[in-house]
Amino acid sequence: MSSSQASSQQRGPSPGFVGVGTMGRPMARRLIEAGHKVIVYDRDEAALAELEAAGAQVAASVREVADSARIVFTSLPTPAIFKQVALGEGGLIDGSAIKVLVDLSTVGSRIEKEVAEGLLVKGIETVDAPVSGGAAGAKKGTLAIMAAGNPVALEEVRGLFDVLGKVFVVGDKAGQGQLLKLLNNMLSSTAFAITSEAFVAGMRGGLDPEVMMSVINAGSGKNGATLDKFPKHVLPGTFDFGFPVGSVCKDIGLAVDECQALGVPMWVGSVARQMWNYAAMQDGAARDMTELVKYVERWSSVDGLED
Known part of the structure; x- marks a missing residue:
């Protein structure tokens, strides 16, 4: 400057x-x-x-x-x-x-x-x-x-x-920015949740994590989780994105409630909310959101990323 x-x-x-x-x-x-x-x-x-x-x-x-x-x-x-x-x-x-x-x-x-x-x-x-x-x-x-x-x-x-x-x-009008932010965060947290499931399934099937992410990012399945959070915070094992699970629960909860109030049924969003809330209940509220994949591993009985 x-x-x-x-x-x-x-x-x-x-x-x-x-x-x-x-x-x-x-x-x-x-x-x-x-x-x-x-x-x-x-x-x-x-x-x-x-x-x-x-x-x-x-x-x-x-x-x-x-x-x-x-x-x-x-x-x-x-x-x-x-x-x-x-x-x-x-x-x-x-x-x-x-x-x-x-x-x-x-x-x-x-x-x-x-x-x-x-x-x-x-x-x-x-x-x-x-x-x-x-x-x-x-x-x-x-x-x-x-x-x-x-x-x-x-x-x-x-x-x-x-x-x-x-x-x-x-x-x-005040409130319009909030709605867009909640939609953005709901997409982000839902993408991370489904990517965690896909990632654990790939590990269980014997796929190399680095190769798996590279192929997904070259194809139609890429999203914010595969492009950013997994390469930077999950694969290195740092789990330091800087946003706690509890905050994800708050945001996706607000998002689902607001969308339902607008008449949208929110089948996918509701399931994603349940998944994040369940992780929070398993001592995860204060953990980094990228640690969700550890919970998916635990629920799937797959070794690899557990503390």
Whole structure:
């Protein structure tokens, strides 16, 4: 980045950021490194200390962030936490400075709409902007951002989005970005589940794992799991994609519920949800999502990837 670009970005808005966990921390860091004075809040003191060392201003509460920044990003783990942060006592809704909430979480369209309606009463616009690309994409600034909301608010935050990745404007109403993100995550997690079954079946039949992936990726069965997660995280045995099984369960559960509410029967999605939930129940909720293949092996009595 040139000095002129940095100084230009420094003249832009100084955003707030609530929720600096696995995804939020690298996104906030990118904004800091782009020259923005970011004010951050999280319950994780270690995460706050890391960002403070990088140049962030640490707030003592959600309310302090909303009293300090016109634009506030949120990256939060569950719909309930997002709703509490946005609309609860001492939440963003009580802030004196905030005018635009940019929600990067995956919380589902119903909660997103509820929060957007609640904030709009106080004159606060909501930009629904879930992201795809994982922690690696957050660090590199290559996220896909599915943004929906008031066009004026979207335009105000576009320069900040450019620091984080590529923005796709998918609609003008909060909730539309959430729906697209859930569909994307459901496809991704379903692809990983069926690929795990195919992979274990191939091993059981004596196929070489490397050759199997290479052939699949040269043919019609390739998908995000065969192209990325298996070669990078399963075959090397690292199982370090950076997204836990419990979060997959949350996302695919929201996705199936929303699709069924739209009248789609969701036969395949429902079975995939059951598979992920069962893995979570077998002590797997905190494990990396790529470890699902270990559970399929266990259920199939195949040796090879077990701890």
